[in-house]
Amino acid sequence: MGRKRWKKMARWAPAAAVAMLALSGCGFLQGRQSVLDPAGPVAQGQLGLIESSFWIMIEIFIVVSAVLVVALIRFRARPGQTELPPQVHGDNRLEFLWTIVPALLLALLAVGTVKQSFADAGSPLVPHSMLVQVTGHQFWWAFTYPSLGVVTANELHVPVGQKIELALTSADVLHSFWVPRLAGKTDLVPGKINYIWFQADKPGLYYGQCAEFCGTGHADMRLIVDAQTPAKFNQWVATMSHPVSTPTTALAKEGEKLFGTIGCSTCHTVGGTTFAGAVGPSLTDLTGRLMIASNTYPNTPKNLYNWVHDAPSMKPGVLMPSFSYLKAPQVKALVAFLESLK
Ligand code: HEC
Ligand SMILES: [Cu+2]
Known part of the structure; x- marks a missing residue:
């Protein structure tokens, strides 16, 4: 590569450095589901494993790159050189070295992993938990x-x-x-x-x-x-x-009746009522839930309406059937009942 091209590329270096810093900054490590931002001792211990394997890999990378660069420079073709350099096949000391060093590093990681696995395992016998x-x-x-x-x-x-x-x-x-x-x-x-x-x-x-x-x-x-x-x-x-189902309005009371007659109760338990289905999630204290459909939609009356009306259109593969044959007032009644579950 010519000197000019190097110079051209070097101009981008500060921008690249800033981009890398931004990526490796806090925002990159945090996030709702980031293992790099532990919030308890188990996740902390597991992050320790990630970090130790990361640094081992970085060290290997540095050593291998350094050896590669040295080899490239020292053994490069010189001007006027026409013959092949001496061809070397095999070196017992090197073979031994690059077998034993990775084996030791892997053993180190294995010990840490097994230790961590035992530490994170629960037990049916642990008291006070x-x-x-x-x-x-x-x-x-x-x-x-x-x-x-x-x-x-x-x-x-x-x-x-x-x-x-x-x-x-x-x-x-x-x-x-x-x-x-x-x-x-x-x-x-x-x-x-x-x-x-x-x-x-x-x-x-x-x-x-x-x-x-x-x-x-x-x-x-x-x-x-x-x-x-x-x-x-x-x-x-x-x-x-002490869950209460308090359908006070006529609409909610109608919803409760529907819940028992059109089949909802064969799948759902509702605390405070006699509904005791066990196929789908318990709806006890449904109003206390932030989300519905396994944390897929916010728990709002509108989402509940659409869900009860036609759950499969909101969550592909869902094992709750569609009730799209119901008329709007019936779905509204069911939602009014669901909204009364405290
Ligand atoms: C065949 C069983 C079945 C029937 C019948 C059924 N459901 Fe469901 N329901 C489910 C399953 C399974 C889920 C969980 C869906 C998911 O998140 O994958 C569910 C989820 C729900 C949820 C969301 C709960 C949450 O916290 O995520 C509500 C509300 C609900 N059903 C209401 C009803 C109503 C009202 C009826 C009657 C119109 C009804 N269901 C009929 C099986 C059923
Ligand atoms: Cu799963």
């Missing part, structure tokens, strides 16, 4: 708190600063629990229970995602961990323990 049973369904999450007698869906409420044990299983196919800022991926396997734990250090919403392809609706199988102060969490538990 709160257990939540997590069941993956196509394409939503069921959360059961056996010690509190509470069942909810898609939004996992937990108190901050407390170790939360999860017992993960699946009702149908393989799913994977992943809340990047709190805990890494763990499979939900039908007929098997996997235990992990996590802890959220600060109150806030932590976003997660099913991380194992589980069917058409997989991309819309999201979840939220709502980490609350212990006082707020207890308040939530109190609400969930």
Whole structure:
């Protein structure tokens, strides 16, 4: 490359440096589902693994690039050189070196990984921890708190600063629990229970995602961990323990009746009523939910209307049938009933 071209390219260097800094700045590392922005001890430990493998790779890169550059310069073809340089095949010392060094580095990473895996595994026997049973369904999450007698869906409420044990299983196919800022991926396997734990250090919403392809609706199988102060969490538990369905208006009362007659109740449980279906998510305290359809749409009356009317048009692959045969006043009545679930 000519000197002129180098000079031309060098002019872009400051711009490139700024772009790289911008990319590597905080904005790049944060984000709702960034493993690089841990919010609890488990995610922190896992980030440690990422960092150690990253630096090992950087060091290898530097050493290999340096050797390459030296070789290119020292052994380049000189003017007037017509014969081939001496051809070398094999060198036992080098072979030994580049076998043993990567093996040692991999062993180092393996030790760290195994240690971290054991540290992150939960146990059914750990005392003083709160257990939540997590069941993956196509394409939503069921959360059961056996010690509190509470069942909810898609939004996992937990108190901050407390170790939360999860017992993960699946009702149908393989799913994977992943809340990047709190805990890494763990499979939900039908007929098997996997235990992990996590802890959220600060109150806030932590976003997660099913991380194992589980069917058409997989991309819309999201979840939220709502980490609350212990006082707020207890308040939530109190609400969930004494759910009320208070359809006061005539419209909502009509909706409640419809819910029982057109089949909604065969799939959905509603706290405070006799509806006890177990195919779809529990709708207890539905108004307390931020989102619907497994964190796919904000929980607004308009979205609820469209959902009840024709869920498959909002979430591909959804296992809730379309009720598009219903007339608008009927759907409105159902929504009025859903809006009364506190
Ligand atoms: C065949 C079972 C089935 C029937 C019948 C059914 N649903 Fe569903 N419903 C589901 C499933 C499954 C989901 C979860 C969808 C998803 O997110 O993938 C769901 C989700 C919902 C949600 C969103 C809950 C949330 O937090 O995400 C609402 C609200 C709802 N259904 C209301 C109704 C109403 C009202 C009826 C009657 C008109 C009804 N459902 C009939 C299975 C059913
Ligand atoms: Cu899934």
